[in-house]
Amino acid sequence: MKINQIVEAVKGKVACCQENLDKEVRFGFASDLMSDVLTLRDDDILLITGLSNIQAIRTAELSDISVVLLVRNKTASKEMVDMAREAGIVLITTEYSMFRTSGILYEKGLPPIY
Amino acid sequence: MQARFSVDSGDFTKAGSASSAIKRMLKQLGVKPAVVKRVVVALFEAEVNVIAHSYGGFIQCDISPEKVNLLVQDTGPGIPDLDLAMTEGWSTATDAVREMGYGAGMGLPNMKKNADSLQISTAAGKHTEIRMSFSLKEGEDGVS
Ligand SMILES: Nc1ncnc2c1ncn2[C@@H]1O[C@H](COP(=O)(O)OP(=O)(O)OP(=O)(O)O)[C@@H](O)[C@H]1O
Ligand SMILES: [Mg+2]
Numbered sequence: 001m002k003i004n005q006i007v008e009a010v011k012g013k014v015a016c017c018q019e020n021l022d023k024e025v026r027f028g029f030a031s032d033l034m035s036d037v038l039t040l041r042d043d044d045i046l047l048i049t050g051l052s053n054i055q056a057i058r059t060a061e062l063s064d065i066s067v068v069l070l071v072r073n074k075t076a077s078k079e080m081v082d083m084a085r086e087a088g089i090v091l092i093t094t095e096y097s098m099f100r101t102s103g104i105l106y107e108k109g110l111p112p113i114y
Numbered sequence: 115m116q117a118r119f120s121v122d123s124g125d126f127t128k129a130g131s132a133s134s135a136i137k138r139m140l141k142q143l144g145v146k147p148a149v150v151k152r153v154v155v156a157l158f159e160a161e162v163n164v165i166a167h168s169y170g171g172f173i174q175c176d177i178s179p180e181k182v183n184l185l186v187q188d189t190g191p192g193i194p195d196l197d198l199a200m201t202e203g204w205s206t207a208t209d210a211v212r213e214m215g216y217g218a219g220m221g222l223p224n225m226k227k228n229a230d231s232l233q234i235s236t237a238a239g240k241h242t243e244i245r246m247s248f249s250l251k252e253g254e255d256g257v258s
Contacts, residue, residue: 034215038155039224051215058130059215062137062158064151 001025001110003067003090006046009108010094010101012069015076017090025067028110030102034059042113048101054079061087071098115139115177121161121188123170126214132173133158143177145250153182153248156228159221160186160244166211168242180251181230186244194238200226 004021007014014021030048031037037047037059046067049056052074060068061083068084070076070093076084084091094101106112117139119132137154145153157173164171164186171188193199200222207217226232229246236242 032215033218035218035220035224038159039220039227053214055126055129055215058134059158062130062133062154064147 001046001105001108003046003092005108006067006069006105006110007092009104010069010092010096012092012094015091015093016081016085017088020066020088020090023066023090026111027113028102028105029113030098037065038063040113045113046105046110048098048105050074050098052076052080054083056080057083057087057089057091060084060089066090067092069094069101071096071101115143117175119173121164121171121173121186123165123168125165129162129165129214130158133161136173136175139175139177140182145182149182149248149250152228153184156225156232156246156248157184157186159225160184160246162216163221164188166207166214166216171241178250180249182248182250184244184246184248186246188242190239190241192238192240192242193234193236196234196236 003023025046026044027042028046032049032051034055043064045065046069047060047065048069050071052070057080067090073095076091076093133154140150168188169190174185176183198204202223203219205217205219211217230249231247233245
């Protein structure tokens with residue numbers, strides 16, 4: 001699924017790396033637990049999370065995740081945006097909850113990992 | 115090629131900065147992305163553990179054409195029961211650590227899954243020393 005389709009589906013706002021919006025992700029994974037994210041082996045994952053701190057971005061960077069979707073209207077801090085921009089990570093925010101976001105994207109055909 | 119980074123206890127704002135610097139080095143050296151990911155994930159787990167559970171320490175990374183060797187050493191307090199600590203889900207992480215998104219008791223088992231070899235030397239009241247190595251040779255980059 002293309003990143004811009006994801007943004008549209010969740011009425012998201014893009015906080016940085018707009019230039020990567022036509023890239024694709026192959027899987028979605030929703031978690032607030034970075035320990036869990038670090039166990040994923042697949043590539044091209046969309047991370048859906050309510051964890052709004054730089055650790056979410058750092059974990060994405062270090063596990064080759066290039067799109068992070070922050071749910072429930074959490075604001076991305078300047079530190080988060082700066083780190084995401086430097087790593088080329090598309091950072092998206094949405095008002096929708098984790099459940100609603102995941103439901104919409106699953107229904108549109110974005111496959112889960114487990 | 116060798117690089118060394120110090121890791122401070124409790125400083126989550128910098129968590130992952132050493133792993134990130136080593137990731138850049140490995141990419142520049144042309145190491146395969148799948149191997150880079152295994153090295154970096156295992157190292158990040160170790161780095162977060164030093165920050166979350168220890169009094170602080172350092173990371174030393176040695177890269178040769180054949181392999182990447184990582185040494186992560188702290189100054190204590192050590193792990194009293196390593197077998198227990200290696201069990202998936204076992205954690206003594208504080209609420210502060212959990213709020214940062216860690217503390218599920220998955221880090222040590224995840225290091226074992228990602229590294230080609232893992233050696234841990236630790237004891238209650240001693241320092242913890244973790245050595246991991248990763249082969250860079252074609253055909254030897256298997257995932258255990
Ligand atoms: N460097 C260390 N010094 C002292 N104790 C440690 C160290 N590393 C790990 N431990 C102990 O081993 C336990 C298990 O570590 P592990 O990395 O598997 O899980 P965690 O750090 O608690 O959670 P997670 O890694 O999933 O975020 C820790 O909770 C802690 O009690
Ligand atoms: Mg850990």
